[in-house]
Amino acid sequence: MSADLAIGRALQAGGLVSDPWLDGRLRFADPVVLPTAQWRELQAAAAGITRVHDELARIVAVAPELADAFFGLTPWQRGMWQCTAPDWHGIARADVFWTAQGPVVCELNSDTPSGAVEAVLLGARARAARPGHDPNRDLPRRFVAMVQARAAACGHRGALTVGLLYPTEMTEDLGLIAAYRGWLEQAGHRVVLGAPFNVGQARCGRATLFDEPCDAIVRHYKTDWFGERLAVADDDELPPDRAPLTEPLLRLLAAAVARRTALCNPFGAVLTQNKRALAFCWEERARFSPAAQAAIARWLPATVRLEHVREELWHDKDHWVLKSDYGCEGDEVVIGRHVDQATWEAALSHVVARRWVAQRWFAALPEADGSVRNHGVYVVGGAPAGLLLRVHDAAVATDTTARIAPVLVQEGRDG
Secondary structure, three states: OOOHHHHHHHHHHHOOOOOOOOOEEEEEEEOOOHHHHHHHHHHHHHHHHHHHHHHHHHHHOOOOOOHHOOOOHHHHHHHHHHHHHHOOOOOEEEEEEEEEOEEEEEEEOOOOOHHHHHHHHHHHHHHHHOEOOOOOOOOOHHHHHHHHHHHHHOOOOOEEEEEEEOOOOOOHHHHHHHHHHHHHHHHOOEEEEEEEHHEOOOOHHHHHOOOEOEEEEEEEEOOOOOOOOOOOOOOOOOOOOOOOOOOHHHHHHHHOOOOOEEEEOOOOOHHHOOHHHHHHHHHHHOOOOHHHHHHHHHOOOOOEEEHHHHHHOOOOOOHHEEEEEEOOOOOEEEHHHOHHHHHHHHHHEEEEEHHHHHHHHOOEEOOOOOEEEEEEEEOOOOEEEEEEEEEEOOOOOOOOEEEOHHHHHHHHHOO
């Protein structure tokens, strides 16, 4: 039996990773050992940009007109923000690349970050086979502690009833939901699974899943799917399910506002997940504290709203990357230097500019085989808590074709 086949079958046997292969190729790369100093810098960058986003949320909370004027939130997105502002964070994942100047954070996934189950499982296999510090060893405990802390803020302590809210018709993250369920149940909590269409509200004010009152709900259903779903280009077809999920959303917001059910992540993530937040950091950086301004300049590539620079970008594609406001996992990303001029101009011609940002291209240091590494640093409650290391072709954005590598940090006092 080949090593790839053995690894794939071992992961399948655990029941949390049902698809170890993609197009006949193992989705997992060879183990990587990070120097301790590099891991510290990756953590510092992720934590620093998370603090920047927290400051951004507080800035917009006291200047609510910015939600419309700068971010262009739809009415239902604005409602999510207004009901929960400035609360946005529980678990996030910063996508960090290593460059000749050190770490660069291209974005912060603060809505429904994925990949934690693969990171934890592969880390456990790696540390059993070789020496090194597993950066994901405490991720399950940290995740559970975050849920407990958010529930405690709503007055719920001890054994909790926790709802896991996710798109039950999609299979991509079933392993993650199963992992979350296992982590919570091992800590003594009761778990209920359901979709937004299973959300109700109990007489006590708590949100329910299948009529079960929940002390906390882990929301793995995107904020932009709860609201109005709009096209990001004028030649896109509108999604058939583009209407907002009014009733489930109102029930969840009512329970959150009344502090009867804790939401992880809060609906305030509708603002921080919007990539115009990255543009806000640069265009409005004078609003930030000196420490946040330094973090922006050090770790975040220059980013601007597309409508302000579209004309300048027509013949400068090699220096820019286009990103839609709620695109994820490499979707709705156009890397200028990796497409021809006709493709670049077609993108600029058809995108709805107010839904896009332009981010300065940066050179990630390639590996010997030409691939690059995306270090997805998990941040839980504001502090680094784990690492999803994805390896992919330098000519594409990090998408579902990227391979996930087990990662260890060199043992040492600060590992």
